Amino acid sequence: MSNQDIATMAHLLRRAGFGASRDELEGYLAKGYEAVVEELLDTDAQPESDRFTMMRFQPQYYKPGTIQGMGGAEWVHNMVNTKRPLEEKMALFWHGIFAAGVSKVDHYDEVMSMVYKFRKYGLGDYRQLLLQMAKDPSMLYWLDNCENHADAVNENWGRELLELFSMGVGNYTEVDVRECSRAFTGWTFEPKLPRFPIGRFEWSFDYREDDHDYTEKTFLGQTGNFDGDDIIRIISENPACAGFIARHLYNFFVADEAQVPAWSVTPPRDPEAVDLLANTLMNNNYDIRSALRVLFNSEFFKDARFERLKNPTEVVIGALRMVGGSEFPAPGIGELASQPKYMGQDLLNPPSVEGWHTGAEWINSGSLMRRINFTAELVGDVSRPGIKNMVDRLIAKGDISPEAVVDSCLDLMGPLEVNSASLTELNGFVAKGGDFAWNSEADIEESTSRVSALLQLIVSLREYQYA
Amino acid sequence: MTSTKKDPVIVVFQLSGGNDYLNTVIPYADGLYYDNRPAVGIHEDRVIKLDDKVGLHPEMGPLGKVWDRGDMAIVHGIGYKNAPRSHFRSMDIWHTCEPDTLGTEGWLGRATRDIDPNKENVLTTVSFGPSLFRALALPGTPVAVVDDLDNYGLLPGITEEAQRTEILDRFARMYSPAIGTSAVMDYMGQTGLDTLEGADILKEAPLMYSSNVEYPDTTIAKKLKGIAQVHMANFGSRIFYVDHGSFDSHSNQLGMADKLWKDVSEGLGAFLDDLREHNVADNVVVMMFTEFGRRTRDNGSGTDHGAAGGAFMFGEGIKGGQYAEFPSLEEKDLEQGDVIPNYDYRGLYSSILEDWMALDAKPIVGGTYEKLPIFS
Numbered sequence: 001m002s003n004q005d006i007a008t009m010a011h012l013l014r015r016a017g018f019g020a021s022r023d024e025l026e027g028y029l030a031k032g033y034e035a036v037v038e039e040l041l042d043t044d045a046q047p048e049s050d051r052f053t054m055m056r057f058q059p060q061y062y063k064p065g066t067i068q069g070m071g072g073a074e075w076v077h078n079m080v081n082t083k084r085p086l087e088e089k090m091a092l093f094w095h096g097i098f099a100a101g102v103s104k105v106d107h108y109d110e111v112m113s114m115v116y117k118f119r120k121y122g123l124g125d126y127r128q129l130l131l132q133m134a135k136d137p138s139m140l141y142w143l144d145n146c147e148n149h150a151d152a153v154n155e156n157w158g159r160e161l162l163e164l165f166s167m168g169v170g171n172y173t174e175v176d177v178r179e180c181s182r183a184f185t186g187w188t189f190e191p192k193l194p195r196f197p198i199g200r201f202e203w204s205f206d207y208r209e210d211d212h213d214y215t216e217k218t219f220l221g222q223t224g225n226f227d228g229d230d231i232i233r234i235i236s237e238n239p240a241c242a243g244f245i246a247r248h249l250y251n252f253f254v255a256d257e258a259q260v261p262a263w264s265v266t267p268p269r270d271p272e273a274v275d276l277l278a279n280t281l282m283n284n285n286y287d288i289r290s291a292l293r294v295l296f297n298s299e300f301f302k303d304a305r306f307e308r309l310k311n312p313t314e315v316v317i318g319a320l321r322m323v324g325g326s327e328f329p330a331p332g333i334g335e336l337a338s339q340p341k342y343m344g345q346d347l348l349n350p351p352s353v354e355g356w357h358t359g360a361e362w363i364n365s366g367s368l369m370r371r372i373n374f375t376a377e378l379v380g381d382v383s384r385p386g387i388k389n390m391v392d393r394l395i396a397k398g399d400i401s402p403e404a405v406v407d408s409c410l411d412l413m414g415p416l417e418v419n420s421a422s423l424t425e426l427n428g429f430v431a432k433g434g435d436f437a438w439n440s441e442a443d444i445e446e447s448t449s450r451v452s453a454l455l456q457l458i459v460s461l462r463e464y465q466y467a
Numbered sequence: 468m469t470s471t472k473k474d475p476v477i478v479v480f481q482l483s484g485g486n487d488y489l490n491t492v493i494p495y496a497d498g499l500y501y502d503n504r505p506a507v508g509i510h511e512d513r514v515i516k517l518d519d520k521v522g523l524h525p526e527m528g529p530l531g532k533v534w535d536r537g538d539m540a541i542v543h544g545i546g547y548k549n550a551p552r553s554h555f556r557s558m559d560i561w562h563t564c565e566p567d568t569l570g571t572e573g574w575l576g577r578a579t580r581d582i583d584p585n586k587e588n589v590l591t592t593v594s595f596g597p598s599l600f601r602a603l604a605l606p607g608t609p610v611a612v613v614d615d616l617d618n619y620g621l622l623p624g625i626t627e628e629a630q631r632t633e634i635l636d637r638f639a640r641m642y643s644p645a646i647g648t649s650a651v652m653d654y655m656g657q658t659g660l661d662t663l664e665g666a667d668i669l670k671e672a673p674l675m676y677s678s679n680v681e682y683p684d685t686t687i688a689k690k691l692k693g694i695a696q697v698h699m700a701n702f703g704s705r706i707f708y709v710d711h712g713s714f715d716s717h718s719n720q721l722g723m724a725d726k727l728w729k730d731v732s733e734g735l736g737a738f739l740d741d742l743r744e745h746n747v748a749d750n751v752v753v754m755m756f757t758e759f760g761r762r763t764r765d766n767g768s769g770t771d772h773g774a775a776g777g778a779f780m781f782g783e784g785i786k787g788g789q790y791a792e793f794p795s796l797e798e799k800d801l802e803q804g805d806v807i808p809n810y811d812y813r814g815l816y817s818s819i820l821e822d823w824m825a826l827d828a829k830p831i832v833g834g835t836y837e838k839l840p841i842f843s
Contacts, residue, residue, distance in 0.1 A: 066554070067715075068483075068484065068554050068555070068713065068715065101555070102553075102555050103553065103555035103556045103559055103569070104551070104553060104555070104556050106551075106553035106554070106555065106556070256651075309651070338597070341598060342597045342598040343598070344598070344599070349555060351569070351571045351601070352569040352570075352571060353569065357606075359651065360650075360651045360654050360655070361606060363654065363655055363658055364599065364606075364609070364610070364658065365589065365609050365610065365611060365612070365658055365661050365662040365665060366594070366598065366599045366610060366611070366612030367598075367599070368655070368658050368659060368662055369612070369621060369662050369666075370598070370612075372621060372622070373621065373622065373623060373624075376622050376624055377623075377624050380624045380625075419645070419648070421640070421641065421645055422641050425637040425640055425641050426637075428637065429633065429634065429637055453625060453630060453634065456622055456624060456625060456634070457622075457634055457637065457638070460621065460622065460638055460641070461641060462641070462642065462652055462655045462656065462659065465655065
């Protein structure tokens with residue numbers, strides 16, 4: 001097993017999941033890269049997450065309704081514990097695209113039910129997911145399709161469907177927006193009772209035949225008496241749709257792209273890669289699993305280590321999974337679940353229908369300090385099993401030089417690649433204590449404390465902000 | 468500095484969760500108030516009367532004193548049309564000045580940019596809260612986000628003095644510009660150095676501070692004391708932001724509101740006293756707002772989400788009194804059971820931006836709105 005193999009496997013697990021411990025990585029390496037890709041893709045082969053522990057010990061976070069700040073706990077708990085990391089990663093992916101949130105829906109349970117759909121349909125046929133979204137009550141309300149009537153068309157959903165959920169600006173006309181919206185008239189939800197004074201009833205999709213516009217429509221060059229299902233079929237037949245989803249996959253799994261609104265004027269970073277993914281989608285009935293299989297096995301993916309900034313959820317979940325010890329839904333889980341929000345990604349509450357801007361836009365002085373301090377506090381805690389394991393691995397090496405400790409820690413934390421200036425600082429930081437010794441209790445305590453400080457400096461590196 | 472004129476400072480105080488306006492500025496002389504509030508109505512005898520119509524919540528004693536000295540203004544019935552009654556959306560509307568579309572830029576982010584376009588001071592705007600409030604968000608505009616001033620800074624877990632100095636020195640070198648790095652690395656480098664600089668300056672504030680004013684031992688008082696310390700340290704900060712809550716009183720409102728208003732009033736009272744004791748009160752005003760008021764009729768133990776709310780202004784620069792009209796509680800005037808806003812919040816923002824901060828309000832709030840002659 002070479003360092004290169006470990007680095008590539010760690011990269012795969014960071015992107016297709018939320019990272020992996022060194023023990024896990026070694027287990028994966030024994031299976032081989034392609035087999036691990038298959039294992040990650042075959043989510044159903046792994047058990048579902050246990051929801052009952054959460055419901056038993058922290059029931060207030062299960063279906064918290066409208067209570068501010070309570071929404072993300074169940075999801076965060078699931079991401080920390082899941083045996084199906086790619087399923088959760090895809091849910092996060094789709095949440096950033098079908099970005100509806102409590103800012104308008106005002107009900108965590110309804111937005112969370114979208115996440116359940118992302119889990120269920122997120123790796124399958126994209127067209128099916130799109131249809132699910134078109135019928136999702138949160139989405140219908142978020143984009144006002146409940147106000148889209150046969151005699152009074154509301155274009156909000158119709159426009160965003162084309163602009164943000166399927167094709168992107170430049171691939172349709174204003175007439176297409178209008179015709180598309182007409183096809184979705186009558187797609188609404190029930191019940192629309194106000195939530196006061198007795199609370200919110202669960203919503204479900206409702207098709208109002210008498211509110212649907214049955215006249216002829218011309219959409220993307222085809223003419224007929226189209227309903228919403230037809231629109232989704234016609235959209236998906238357009239290569240622009242496959243290209244758009246492919247670029248999203250590239251942006252989320254491979255390397256940071258321009259922000260979505262700039263896509264119509266900024267070419268992809270790697271047009272060949274996006275084309276390959278788009279063709280894979282077109283040739284496989286929009287099966288997302290097939291596209292990801294090609295993506296994860298490609299050279300452009302393997303070469304893209306640390307080419308994108310971690311989003312806040314990746315920062316938080318990645319750190320929690322690496323250090324371990326937060327699997328149980330203990331008191332304080334609400335505060336833990338708020339951490340992505342403090343870093344600029346309030347789960348279930350995206351800033352707008354455009355989702356979150358990514359890449360460098362995650363970073364401001366408040367969020368950078370939060371990212372560093374949150375992670376540093378965890379890696380500085382040597383009682384955490386993941387950190388303890390790293391120290392044990394160092395102890396197994398016997399007494400070692402400061403440079404060797406820096407090397408090992410960078411390796412165990414990634415393996416991370418840092419520039420020579422950063423390496424000089426890390427080496428300088430641990431140099432003056434001399435060799436790390438483990439011969440007595442006092443030695444171990446002293447050396448462990450130096451490792452703890454070193455790990456905190458490592459997670460402060462700019463390089464550590466990349467996935 | 469040779470100029471003796473002090474720069475104006477605004478402290479924005481957010482009451483999160485939807486404060487019940489009708490139980491804060493109580494129309495105790497209006498029988499309709501008691502008709503609508505069989506469970507949570509506050510008896511006339513307990514109200515801190517401001518005139519023969521309205522009075523303050525009984526726990527607002529320290530703010531009653533501010534009123535008595537003419538340093539408190541009440542803006543009645545503030546809000547905007549078609550209130551959505553959702554916490555999240557309503558707060559966004561207050562933060563972004565975009566009632567009709569989803570906005571991502573905050574009004575105070577824009578104000579920060581206009582105050583310090585060249586980003587010369589990383590502490591122009593200091594927020595006391597766990598994360599960046601959307602009101603302060605504007606890409607590329609630095610805002611210091613302080614959770615706890617006493618423990619503010621990078622790597623708070625490294626406490627030993629020498630080690631801390633060394634690790635932060637190394638951090639600064641690791642974040643310094645280097646040839647051949649990417650634009651994103653450069654941007655992160657600058658942001659990291661701004662953060663470090665801000666933290667470095669801010670940590671001096673508590674050391675430079677001494678006061679005879681005792682703040683109560685509450686979270687909100689601690690944050691307000693932090694603001695006083697930073698203001699008195701003369702770092703050139705012009706905008707402060709702080710929040711307290713939750714005021715979301717669907718049930719058991721009476722006890723809940725008592726505690727909240729006791730903490731807010733005592734904390735803010737101490738803050739204003741502290742500034743006055745140090746002769747640094749004349750260039751500071753406080754604006755207090757909430758995302759919405761609550762329903763006119765109570766629900767048996769609390770009140771549900773409503774529309775119009777009330778805002779307050781405090782400070783020596785304020786012309787004390789009541790502004791805009793108290794909304795009518797008559798059944799025919801209610802909308803979905805709520806008192807209706809009769810004054811647009813963007814007018815209050817415009818008053819503050821133009822008549823206090825000396826900024827051009829129109830591009831910040833997105834239009835021209837009726838201002839209030841609220842400054843003395």
